[in-house]
Amino acid sequence: MGSVLKSESRDGVLLLTLDRPEARNAVNAELRAALSAAMREFAADDRHRVVIVTGAGDKAFCAGADLKELAGRGTGQPPPDYFAEFGPDDFIEKPVITAVNGAAYAGGFRLAQFGDICLAAESASFAISEAKWSRGAPWAAPLTRMLPRRVLAELLLTAQPISARRAYEVGLVNEVLPQAELLPRAWAIAETIAKNAPLSVRASKWLMRVGAEAGVSATASIGAELFRHVYDSEDAREGPRAFREGRRPEWKGR
Known part of the structure; x- marks a missing residue:
């Protein structure tokens, strides 16, 4: 550096x-x-x-x-x-x-x-x-x-x-x-x-970003789209699977 x-x-x-x-x-x-x-x-x-x-x-x-x-x-x-x-x-x-x-x-x-x-x-x-x-x-x-x-x-x-x-x-x-x-x-x-799911963390940052500049209704609408990509991800399947198996999730970021 x-x-x-x-x-x-x-x-x-x-x-x-x-x-x-x-x-x-x-x-x-x-x-x-x-x-x-x-x-x-x-x-x-x-x-x-x-x-x-x-x-x-x-x-x-x-x-x-x-x-x-x-x-x-x-x-x-x-x-x-x-x-x-x-x-x-x-x-x-x-x-x-x-x-x-x-x-x-x-x-x-x-x-x-x-x-x-x-x-x-x-x-x-x-x-x-x-x-x-x-x-x-x-x-x-x-x-x-x-x-x-x-x-x-x-x-x-x-x-x-x-x-x-x-x-x-x-x-x-x-x-x-x-x-x-x-x-x-x-x-x-x-x-x-x-240790948290990277896609969820990034979507949360975008939600805060949008919320700082838009109204509540607009933020909720955009937030639903942001998190749709999270729910559709491989990590979204890994989270519940890891919970069921009693282990730490292995996040892929996709």
């Missing part, structure tokens, strides 16, 4: 660690390219069913874009593919867990937000800090559905951080944990998901 992004693989789970602790794991061109490549590989790789994203050290998950690097490039709106780490429309069919080990600011907040499940260390904090430096946060659009309006206004307009506990209270974070328990808990959740 290179010197700025570390990887580890275990039992169908991929761990990616942003590894620029001296720069608070800020995303420079090298890290952005490495993370984009790693996520594309994960999306296409049947060996891994879940990915965990975390940061090196205990100070920062990710401080966002490397402003020192940006200062050397001049101003201007980022190109359309600037935030391409998770695909052109910020969607990957397979589950993503973000383990926020410290400060998640600006683009780092965005990385944390991308997780289907987000865990945070007790020392973590979250900020949409772009307004402090005359930057923009179009990536915050999904937060208009995830957060109450006044909570989002506080984050966007003050550009000040909120604690991990506050993030949990407003629904941004699933669990808040001691630093030493963060990655073990992320691994445990990821391994639980990885």
Whole structure:
């Protein structure tokens, strides 16, 4: 993966660690390219069913874009593919867990937000800090559905951080944990998901995706079609058969 992004693989789970602790794991061109490549590989790789994203050290998950690097490039709106780490429309069919080990600011907040499940260390904090430096946060659009309006206004307009506990209270974070328990808990959740039927898991992600943008009736209709492919699969026959025989299912993903 290179010197700025570390990887580890275990039992169908991929761990990616942003590894620029001296720069608070800020995303420079090298890290952005490495993370984009790693996520594309994960999306296409049947060996891994879940990915965990975390940061090196205990100070920062990710401080966002490397402003020192940006200062050397001049101003201007980022190109359309600037935030391409998770695909052109910020969607990957397979589950993503973000383990926020410290400060998640600006683009780092965005990385944390991308997780289907987000865990945070007790020392973590979250900020949409772009307004402090005359930057923009179009990536915050999904937060208009995830957060109450006044909570989002506080984050966007003050550009000040909120604690991990506050993030949990407003629904941004699933669990808040001691630093030493963060990655073990992320691994445990990821391994639980990885044992489930991959077609069901992927259809469930699509259901959540559709539900975020469509009404309940439309989502139910599309969901029926999504899961029709699951019910027609070889795995759908394997599940009940394994239950009857008292063994763990052997999923084929088809």
